[in-house]
Amino acid sequence: MDRFEWCDGNLYTGEQLVEQQTGVALYDGNEKTAFEFGTLILTTHRLMWRDQRNRTCVICLPLSLVIYLEEQPSGFAKSAKIVVHLNSAGANKGSGPFNQSSNSFIRLSFREAGEKGFLRRLQETLQQKKWATSVPGPSGTNPQLPRHRPGIVGIERSLDQRNKETDKNITAAFADLRQLMEKAKDMVNLTRTIATKIKDKQGDITEDETVKFKSYLLSMGIPNPVTRETHGTGDKYYTELARQLASMLTKPVEESGGMMTLTDVYCRVNRARGMELLSPEDLLHACELMEILGLPIRLRTFDSGVMVVQSQSQNEEEIVNTTTVLVSERNSLTAEELSQLLGVSVLLARERLLMTEKHGGVCRDEHIEGLRFYLNLFLHPPS
Amino acid sequence: MADFEWPWQYKFPPFFTIQPNLETRKKQMEAWCSLVLTYQRHTKKYSLDVTEAQSSPLFHNKAISRKLSLDGIYTILDELKKRGHIEWQDKVRKQCLVMWRTPEEWGKVIYSWVSANGMNNTVCTFYELTEGDSTTNQEFHGMEKWLLLRALKTLEAQHKAAVMDEGVKFF
Structure with missing residues (x-):
């Protein structure tokens, strides 16, 4: 039993699972051990035993130590056993549950049967001697590093090594990005000069050219985005940000039916800002200020938690009325159908229907085919 | 059952989904209660078995393939109980006595x-x-x-x- 060592239960590279059997107890010679109820796993290199109650408890035995096998058939109140005779362990054996043992054999007791098949596979595996051809090494770890470096120093050293590696990876990854950012700065500067030129030479260049320039600027995004560097960190940053968002979003929001989900807003804004990306939190804070600042668009949270930016002209009553009319015209609608009708996202269409339901305009029909909304005939019965 | 006159709600698919809107649900409940009672009266039945009821035409309109869920049936029976029209015969609530008149x-x-x-x-x-x-x-x-x-x-x-x-x- 002293040939066993602790292990993590993972296979080495080149090692393959051959067979496993549950409900196996280990005997040290003829004596019972604490390893009473576990899964016995046979691989091409080792014999592993994993406790079925405490799955972190795994011990293993290299197959190279096995000399020969012996079968003990089951008897009255006795399960079938395989006796495994073992060589003494090598010098480089890891720590195990037993430091020494007087027995040079162990017994595997198959309490849930399966010993016949296991014995056959074990014999086959022993004959193949795969462990001799491919030397097992723990998978995944760097072969340069010795696997067990004892003590705190070892842990510190391996942590250090890992940090260095990460650092190197990050630097390599961002080297390209830095170049891109420098180029982008030039681009931003260019747009800025164009913008000022347009302002300066308002009369000198033709209307056509102005439009052209402006479209360039638009495709490049926001010429001078509000950033923490230019506008500080406090409330001022958020109010300025809110104003800028309102000026750039009002039109697209109107175009998309008076409502846009906050995720869409986030994508659009960051697409327009290009390099000076906004964090979701900053965006949310800025949007929360829109109502206080009296801007033409504002943030609205639906009961379901979905947040949208909504144009001020869009009020609840109107949505309820239009949705009710749409539903009554078509007898019934799903969120998908409404989204196609209005050209808004399914999520928003759903919110519209739920809001209308809350106001009693429509009622629902939950069916396998999905959620449909009908005109609320309960409250307005047909005459 | 050909001569039983179903109310208009019976052909209205949302009738078979318990409505979340409270006001709407109140109207729906009224319709259901009166439907259950008139149906029981029409068939001259004085009791109702919940398991059987699930497949009875009362809660299952095959024409529009809509069926009231078991939860829905219990919601309606609870409402009827509140109004004094039914009485449970067992603790597991499988059988009840229906009194279309008190x-x-x-x-x-x-x-x-x-x-x-x-x-x-x-x-x-x-x-x-x-x-x-x-x-x-x-x-x-x-x-x-x-x-x-x-x-x-x-x-x-x-x-x-x-x-x-x-x-x-x-x-």
């Missing part, structure tokens, strides 16, 4: 029939009342005995009748 109402119906036929101060057997030839055109004809007894008890409480072993005396 015992008091039945009492009145019976008493008015008794008065109309000049049977005050006479003794009738229960059999006479529910199965007798003279009551075939009455609504309480074929009524189950437990309900009849309850109806008569309410009359007894009002000193309009005295219940005996297998009969009753009206005053």
Whole structure:
């Protein structure tokens, strides 16, 4: 039993699972051990035993130590056993549950049967001697590093090594990005000069050219985005940000039916800002200020938690009325159908229907085919 | 069941989904309660088995392939219970007694029939009342005995009748 060592239960590279059997107890010679109820796993290199109650408890035995096998058939109140005779362990054996043992054999007791098949596979595996051809090494770890470096120093050293590696990876990854950012700065500067030129030479260049320039600027995004560097960190940053968002979003929001989900807003804004990306939190804070600042668009949270930016002209009553009319015209609608009708996202269409339901305009029909909304005939019965 | 006139709601798919909007649900509940009671009355059934009811046309409209869920059925039965129209017969709530009229109402119906036929101060057997030839055109004809007894008890409480072993005396 002293040939066993602790292990993590993972296979080495080149090692393959051959067979496993549950409900196996280990005997040290003829004596019972604490390893009473576990899964016995046979691989091409080792014999592993994993406790079925405490799955972190795994011990293993290299197959190279096995000399020969012996079968003990089951008897009255006795399960079938395989006796495994073992060589003494090598010098480089890891720590195990037993430091020494007087027995040079162990017994595997198959309490849930399966010993016949296991014995056959074990014999086959022993004959193949795969462990001799491919030397097992723990998978995944760097072969340069010795696997067990004892003590705190070892842990510190391996942590250090890992940090260095990460650092190197990050630097390599961002080297390209830095170049891109420098180029982008030039681009931003260019747009800025164009913008000022347009302002300066308002009369000198033709209307056509102005439009052209402006479209360039638009495709490049926001010429001078509000950033923490230019506008500080406090409330001022958020109010300025809110104003800028309102000026750039009002039109697209109107175009998309008076409502846009906050995720869409986030994508659009960051697409327009290009390099000076906004964090979701900053965006949310800025949007929360829109109502206080009296801007033409504002943030609205639906009961379901979905947040949208909504144009001020869009009020609840109107949505309820239009949705009710749409539903009554078509007898019934799903969120998908409404989204196609209005050209808004399914999520928003759903919110519209739920809001209308809350106001009693429509009622629902939950069916396998999905959620449909009908005109609320309960409250307005047909005459 | 061909002659049963279903209400318009029965052909309306949302009727088979318990509505989340409270106001809407109230109307829906009213419609369901009256449907259940008129249906039971039409089929002259005095009890309802929840498991059976799931597949009965009452809760399953095959024409529009809509079916009220078990939860929905219980919601409606709870509402009916609140209104005093049903009574559970077991703790697991599988069987219930349905009274499309409350015992008091039945009492009145019976008493008015008794008065109309000049049977005050006479003794009738229960059999006479529910199965007798003279009551075939009455609504309480074929009524189950437990309900009849309850109806008569309410009359007894009002000193309009005295219940005996297998009969009753009206005053």
